[in-house]
Amino acid sequence: MRYRLKDTVDCLLIVTAFLLLTGFDMTKHSIPVEEIQSGGPPKDGIPSLTEPSFVSAEEALFMDGDDMVIGLQIGSEKKAYPVKILNWHEAVNDRIGGIEVLATW
Numbered sequence: 001m002r003y004r005l006k007d008t009v010d011c012l013l014i015v016t017a018f019l020l021l022t023g024f025d026m027t028k029h030s031i032p033v034e035e036i037q038s039g040g041p042p043k044d045g046i047p048s049l050t051e052p053s054f055v056s057a058e059e060a061l062f063m064d065g066d067d068m069v070i071g072l073q074i075g076s077e078k079k080a081y082p083v084k085i086l087n088w089h090e091a092v093n094d095r096i097g098g099i100e101v102l103a104t105w
Helices: 008-022 083-089
Strands: 069-074 077-082 091-096 099-104
Touching: 069 083, 069 091, 069 099, 077 083, 077 091, 083 091
Parallel strands: none
Antiparallel strands: 069 077, 091 099
């Protein structure tokens, strides 16, 4: 299901917020403001990962040698979050060394 702005008021609020936050000048726009639509997923449309499972480097056959990861070490505990997975979830809620962490991309 594609998210669409409900009405002109929603669109104008978004555009106004954008202008206030960025100072971007939209006085000479070529598209009617009421026709501007969201281009991304709706709120909570990208699920975060919670309680992720991990495999050893030797068992990670889905990874290529040059794939990027976000690495995190707390104390002696180390974890790697593959970017190819974060591209689909963008956030991982996890625990490392007894500390709650959020890895995000």
